[in-house]
Amino acid sequence: MFGHGPVIAPLLAAAEPDLVIEIGVYRGAITKLALRTTADRGAVVHAIDPAPQDDFDLAGLQREFGERFVFHRGLSLEVLPEIRGADAVLIDGDHNWYTVYNELKTIARVAAEEGKPFPLTLMHDVEFPYADRDMYYFPDTIPEEYRQPTGRGGMVMGEAALVTGGGLGAGSHNALTAGGPHNGVKTAIDDFLAEVEAPVSFTSVIGFFGLGVLYDERQLEQHSQLRERIAELDSPEWLKEQCRRIEHGRLLALTQLQAASRRETAARRAAREADPA
Numbered sequence: 001m002f003g004h005g006p007v008i009a010p011l012l013a014a015a016e017p018d019l020v021i022e023i024g025v026y027r028g029a030i031t032k033l034a035l036r037t038t039a040d041r042g043a044v045v046h047a048i049d050p051a052p053q054d055d056f057d058l059a060g061l062q063r064e065f066g067e068r069f070v071f072h073r074g075l076s077l078e079v080l081p082e083i084r085g086a087d088a089v090l091i092d093g094d095h096n097w098y099t100v101y102n103e104l105k106t107i108a109r110v111a112a113e114e115g116k117p118f119p120l121t122l123m124h125d126v127e128f129p130y131a132d133r134d135m136y137y138f139p140d141t142i143p144e145e146y147r148q149p150t151g152r153g154g155m156v157m158g159e160a161a162l163v164t165g166g167g168l169g170a171g172s173h174n175a176l177t178a179g180g181p182h183n184g185v186k187t188a189i190d191d192f193l194a195e196v197e198a199p200v201s202f203t204s205v206i207g208f209f210g211l212g213v214l215y216d217e218r219q220l221e222q223h224s225q226l227r228e229r230i231a232e233l234d235s236p237e238w239l240k241e242q243c244r245r246i247e248h249g250r251l252l253a254l255t256q257l258q259a260a261s262r263r264e265t266a267a268r269r270a271a272r273e274a275d276p277a
Contacts, residue, residue, distance in 0.1 A: 003208030003249050005030070007233075007242075008090070008122055009037045011213065014226040015120045017043050017087030023076045023103065024093035025049040028056045034090060035065050046086075048072045048079045049093070050138070075141060080106045084114060092124040096134035096175075098146040100188035104214075108196050117216035118198045120226065125185050127210030129155040129168050132184035134175040146182055148175035189214070203233060207246040 012020070012034060018041060020034050025047045034045050045065075050073060052058070061069050072079045076093050080103060089107055093099065104121070111118050125131070133155065134148045151174060154167020160178045175183055189212060193202060198216055205211040213230060220227040232238045 003245065004122075004124070004205065004211045005033055006245065007205050007211055009033060010229050011120065011122065011226065012037045012088055014223060014229045015088050015219070016041060016223055016226075017120075019043060019083075019085045020045045020088045020090065021080070021083055021086045021119075022047045022090040022092075023049075023080075024091065025052045025056055025071075026092070027053045028061060030090060030092070031061060031069075035061075035069060039068075042068065043087075044068050044070060046070045046072060046083050048074065048076050050075050075138075077102055077106065081110065084110065085116075086110070086119045088119050089121040091121060094135075094137050095125050095130040095185050096136055096142065096148075097182045097184060097188045097191075098134075098142050100185050101192055104188070104192040104196075108192075108198060108200075112198065117218040117222070118196070118200045118214070119216075120219060121212075121214040123185065123189070123212040123214065125209045126189065126204050126212035127186070127206070128157055129174075129178075129209075130184055131186035131210065132180075133178040134183050135169065136173040139173050148177075148183055150174055151176050186212070203230065205233060205242065207242060208249060 008030065017038055020038060020043055022031055022034060022045060025031050026049075031045065031047050035043075038045070045068060047069070049056075049071075058071055061071070077099065086107065091100070091103060093103070100123070107121065108118055134150075136142055136147065136150065139147060139150065151162050152171055153162030153164050153174065154170030155174060155178075156163050156167045162174055162176055178184070181187070189202060193200060199218065200214055200216050203213050205213065213233070215226070215230060220230070
């Protein structure tokens, strides 16, 4: 959930959770954010990932947070039904319709069985490039009837087909085309909202590939600060601050790109000097 820490922390604190689920840990930055944000309540964070990055410091998190941190090495759809009492869920796992749709359905079913509101759910990649295009970390885990044809090309805004020689996400198992049924994260959210019986609403935060916010009106009745935090996402003051964060991210990426370009130029020059022929 790159770039969304300043959004996630206030929402998570306002929800006053006793139990948080995180799907997709990557390197653990949001895991630490969730644990530290909820430290005053002693909340337990269950993190789910079948294959975290090599530099995900599992042992370090266990030492620092003890029993407040529980790690599940497995697929979300296998682990989620076993975790009870969730007040908030952070989803940044497999970016495809089948996984996301069934994650949301499972979360809703468990909450209904417990007689609880649908938990505050924050979801990454609700905008380009995976809003309406599937990506699979492990294609064989998706039933064939729900698996889009894939390629390893990249994605460019305004182009439905994958491109070669560039684009975002090149090298991943990306759906060959964008759009259509059962394709993409936002499509999964829309399909879930069309079916769910609980009073669940959706809003999104622009920038950094988009952050979706799903919330239950009954939870807002119980937590007035959460209602205020969600309402302020559309305020001019908050949007102005979000623009500053996006610009900061853009400048950081531009700085890194220019530094990489300079290194490439220097390497080519050194190669020519070493072998002038």
